[in-house]
Amino acid sequence: MMPRAATRLAGFVIALGLLARAPATTIEPPGFDSLVEQSPQVVRAVVTAVSAEWRAVPGDAAQRVIKSRITLEVRDVIKGTAPRSLVIEALGGRIGDEEMRIEGAPELKVGQESILFLNGIERAYTPLTGLMHGYYPVRRDKRTGADYVLRSNGKPLYSEQDVALPLAASSALLARNPHAPGMTVAEITAKIRSSASAATLRAKQH
Numbered sequence: 344m345m346p347r348a349a350t351r352l353a354g355f356v357i358a359l360g361l362l363a364r365a366p367a368t369t370i371e372p373p374g375f376d377s378l379v380e381q382s383p384q385v386v387r388a389v390v391t392a393v394s395a396e397w398r399a400v401p402g403d404a405a406q407r408v409i410k411s412r413i414t415l416e417v418r419d420v421i422k423g424t425a426p427r428s429l430v431i432e433a434l435g436g437r438i439g440d441e442e443m444r445i446e447g448a449p450e451l452k453v454g455q456e457s458i459l460f461l462n463g464i465e466r467a468y469t470p471l472t473g474l475m476h477g478y479y480p481v482r483r484d485k486r487t488g489a490d491y492v493l494r495s496n497g498k499p500l501y502s503e504q505d506v507a508l509p510l511a512a513s514s515a516l517l518a519r520n521p522h523a524p525g526m527t528v529a530e531i532t533a534k535i536r537s538s539a540s541a542a543t544l545r546a547k548q549h
Contacts, residue, residue, distance in 0.1 A: 370447070372476045375506040378484075379538040382460035382472045383424035387481070387528065388415035388429065389456045395436030411436035413451050421458070421532050422539045431461065434468040442493040445469065449478040449495050456481040458492060476506065481528055490528040499525025503534045506538065 373381065392414040400406040415429045433451070435444040444450075448469055451457075460477035461470050471477035475495040482491050492500050494510060501514040501523055508514070516523050 346466075370474050370476065370511060372507050373473050375503045375534070376538050376542070378460055378472060378506055379422065379535055380475065380542050382464065382477065383423050383463040384420075384425050384461040385424050385458065385539075386415070386417050386429065386461065387419040387421060387456070387458050387532070388417045390414070390451050390453050391416050393436075393451065393453055395438050397438065408434060409436045409438055409441065410434055411451075415459075417531065418456075421535050431459075431470040433470055445474070447475050449475055451478075458528070464510055475510070479531070491525045492528055492531050493525070500531065501525055503531060503538075 379385065390413060391466075393411055395409050395411045398410045402406055412431050413431050413433065415431065417427055417429050419426050419470045433448070435448060436442070445468065451469070458479040458481065459470075460472040462472040462477070464470075478495045479500060480493045480495070480497070482493055483489070484491060494500050494505075494511045498510075500506070501516045503526070506513045514523075
C-alpha cells in the first residue's frame with residue numbers, strides 16, 4: 344500500500360504552483376538541441392549523499408512536503424559551470440515511514456553515476472530538465488571498460504536524436520542494426536558540447 348504522504352504529493356505539487364502544464368507522466372520528451380539549450384548546466388556526476396527533510400509549503404504553513412538534498416561529485420562539467428561538489432534539491436523522498444515521490448521522477452541513489460541536465464530553476468519540484476528526460480545513467484561494460492549512456496528506463500541510448508522519442512519507443516538505428524552499440528559517454532558528451540557551441544554561435548549572430 345502506498346504511504347499516505349505519497350498519495351498527497353500531486354496535490355502538494357499543484358499547491359506549490361510547480362506544475363505549469365501537466366502531471367509528470369505527460370511530459371513530452373524534448374528534442375536533443377532543445378534539451379541542451381534549456382539546461383544551464385550539464386554534468387557527469389556520481390551521487391555521494393542523499394538526505395531528506397520536511398519543508399513547509401510556501402503560503403500554507405500547515406502543510407509540509409519532503410525534499411531531498413542530493414550531493415554530487417562532479418566528474419565532468421559538460422556545459423556551464425559547476426563546483427566539484429554540487430548539491431541539488433528535488434521534491435520527494437522518504438523520512439521514516441513517510442514517503443513522497445513524483446511519478447516518473449528518477450530516484451537518485453548513492454553510488455549512481457549519470458549525466459544530468461540541470462534546469463537551474465530555484466524551488467522547482469525537480470532539478471532535471473524535462474524530469475526523466477534529463478537523466479542518463481552511465482553503465483560500464485565490464486569486458487571492454489567502455490562507459491555507455493542509458494535512458495532513464497535503463498535502455499541504451501543509441502543516438503542523440505533518440506532523446507526526443509517516448510521512453511517506450513524503439514530507436515530507428517536499432518531497427519536497421521539490431522546489434523548496434525549504444526552511445527558512449529564520450530560520444531554523447533561531444534554531441535552536447537557541439538550543440539551548446541552552436542546555440543551560442545546562433546545567439547551571437549542575432
